[in-house]
Amino acid sequence: EEVYHKHLDAEIVINTSPVGMYPKNDAAPIDLRLFHCCEAVLDVVYNPITTKLCYTAKQLGLIHANGLEMLIAQAKYAVEHFLHQKIDDQIIETIYQKLLRDKINIVLIGMPSAGKTTIGRLLAKQMQKPFVDMDERIVAQAGKSIPQIFAEHGERGFRAYETQIAMQLAKQENSVIACGGGIVKYDVNMEMLGQNSIVIYLERDPANLSSNDPTRPLSSSKEAVEKMYRERLPLYLQYSDITVKNAEEPAVVAENCVQQIDAYIAKR
Template sequence: MRYGLIGEKLGHSFSKEIHERIADYTYDLIPLSKEAFHAFMEKRDFTAINVTIPYKKEVIPYLDEIDEHAKAIGAVNTIVNKEGKLIGYNTDFTGFHYMVKKHDVQMKGKKVLIIGNGGASAAIQAVVQHEQAKQMIIVDVVAGNGAITYDECFLHHLDAEIIINTSPVGMYPHIGNTPIDITLFHKCEAVMDVIYNPILTRFCLEAQNEGIKHVNGLEMLIAQAKQSVEYFLNKTIDDAIIDEIYQDMLMKRCNIVLIGMPSSGKTTIGKMLAKRMQKEFIDLDDKIIEKAGKSIPEIFTESGEAGFRAIETEVAIELAKTNNKIIATGGGTVKHKVNMDYLRQNGITIFIDRDVDKLISADPNRPLSSSKEALHKMYTERIALYRKYAAYIAVNNTDIEETVSEIETAYHSVLINAVKD
C-alpha cells in the first residue's frame, strides 16, 4: 500500500500532516521531475495519490477512468488505484467551495477575476460558475485558453469585485511577492488565495491593509484532503474535522512576534512563552549579531543606523519564513514597514507596552537609548507604530507571569480572526 502526493516541488507541503491526522495510513511526499513523473505513472505502484503542480492535467492520459466532475474541470488531483485501474477525481472544487461558503463570499451577480489558468484554476473556475458570477475574467502571464493578459486586465477590469489567486506567486519561499496590486481595484470586496504557505500571503496581507475581506488557502487544502481520504478509503468523514485541523495547524505553525521599546521585557517574556507554548525563541538582535559577525555597537560605529537597519531587514525577511517561533524584535524594527509586513505573514504581533519610567537607559548594547530623555523621545516617536502593528497590546508593568499568561490567552483568541476577514 502506498498513499502520497506527487508534484515537482513539495518541500512546502502540509499534506502529509493533514492526511495522517484524518486517516490511519502513512502518507508520502513524492517529488518528481518531469522524467520521473512519467515513469512513476507508468509503473502504477501506489494505492492512491494526490496530484499537485504541475501535473494535474498531465496525469489524465494515464487514467482509465475520470469521474464526470474532474472531466468537466479538465484537471485531476486525486487518483485511486482500484485493482490496477486508475480512476481520477478532482477534490479542489469541494475544497474551494467549502472556503467560499465558510467565509460567506458572495459571487452571485459579481465580476470575478481569477489569476492563473493552470490545474488549480480549472476547479476554481467551476466553483465561480456554480456560484453564478455575472462575469468571470481569467488573467495569466500568457494569453490564450480563455485567459487575457495583465495589460488587458488593467485596461478593462479594474472594477472586479472578487479576486482569486490560483497562481503560485507569493508561495514559500517567495513570500514577499504578490500576483497583483490590490489597490488598483477600487470595487474589490473580497480576495481569496489558494496558497497556504505562508499563513497570510502578501496578496491577502495587502487586502487586510485595505480593509478587504481576505482568505488564504489552508482551509481549502484541508477540505480537499478530507474528500480525497473519502475516495482513498471509500468512507464518509464529518466536515467538523476540517475546522479542527485548521485551528490546530494555525496554533502550532503561527509565530508570535513581540514588539516594543528596548527593555520592555520582550526577551524575558518571549523565553517564558516559548517554554509554555513549545515554540522556539529567537531574538532578532542576536540574529543580526550572528549575521554581521560583530556587536550592535560595532555595527553602529562602522555603518551607522542605516547600516544596522539594512541588516535588520534582511534578518526579518529570513525569520518571516519560519514557523512556530517566538520572535523578540528590536525596539526599532517597527520603523520600517517592510519588516512588519514580512513578519506578519507568519506571525501574530504582540506589543509589550511598559511605562517609560520603568525602562532601562544607558545600556551599552542599545546605542539609541542612552538616557531617560532619549527613551522618552523614542517612545513618543514610536508609540503610534507599535499600536498600528499590534494585533494585541499587553501591558507589562507589574507581574510578568500574569503578562505571559495574558499573551498566551490572547494568542489563541486573536489568531483565527487575524488571518481571515
C-alpha cells in the same frame, strides 16, 4: 496587463496561481492597492500563512483568507469520497486551528527594554516553540556588537542588517521571535515577518523603560526614550494583532500572551 486594463473595478480578487508561495514569499500576482472597489481577497496559497497579497489586503482593511483552510477541506472531502464515509465538517475548523497554532510564529514588538526577550523565552517554553532573538542574530551575522555596528555604520547600517534577518526569519515557522524596538520603522520588515506570524505589541509604561543602557545606542536619556515612544507608538499599534501590557510578573504576562493568542486563532 489585461487585469489592470479591464478589471480594476473588481470587488473580489481570487488568486489561484502559485505566485507568492514559499520560497518566493515577497511576490504578489497584482498590486492590490490599484483595485479601489475591492472588498475581499482569497488566496489559495497556504505557505506562507499570510501571503503578500493577503498582507496587503489586511493593511487595506479588506476581508481576506488564505488557502490553508481550503487545503484541509479538500483533504476531508477526498477522504469521504475514496473511503465512502461521512466526516463532520467541524473537523475542518478543528484541524485548521491546530495547524495554525503549530505553524504560526509569534513576533514580539515594542520599545527597547519592554521585556520582549524575557517574555519571549517564557512564551516559547509554554508554547513549545524555539526562541529567536533578532538582535542576537544581527550580532552573529555582523560579527560585531550592536554599539559597534552603530559606531561604524550608523543606524542605517544597523537597519540594513535588521531587514536581512527579518527576511530570513519570515520564511520559517513555529518560532517565537523577539524583535528590536525599531523593527517597525521599515514596512518591509513587518510585511515579511507578518506573513507567518501573529504580532504582539508588548506595551510597557514609558516610565519603566531603560534610559541609560550602553548596549542600546538610541536609549541615551529619558528624553530620548520618551521621544522615541511617541514616534513609534502609532507604528506598534498599526502592525500588531494583539496588545499585551507588561505590568505584572513575567510568567503572568507570558500566560496572558498565550490566552490572547488562542483567542485570536479561534476567531481567525
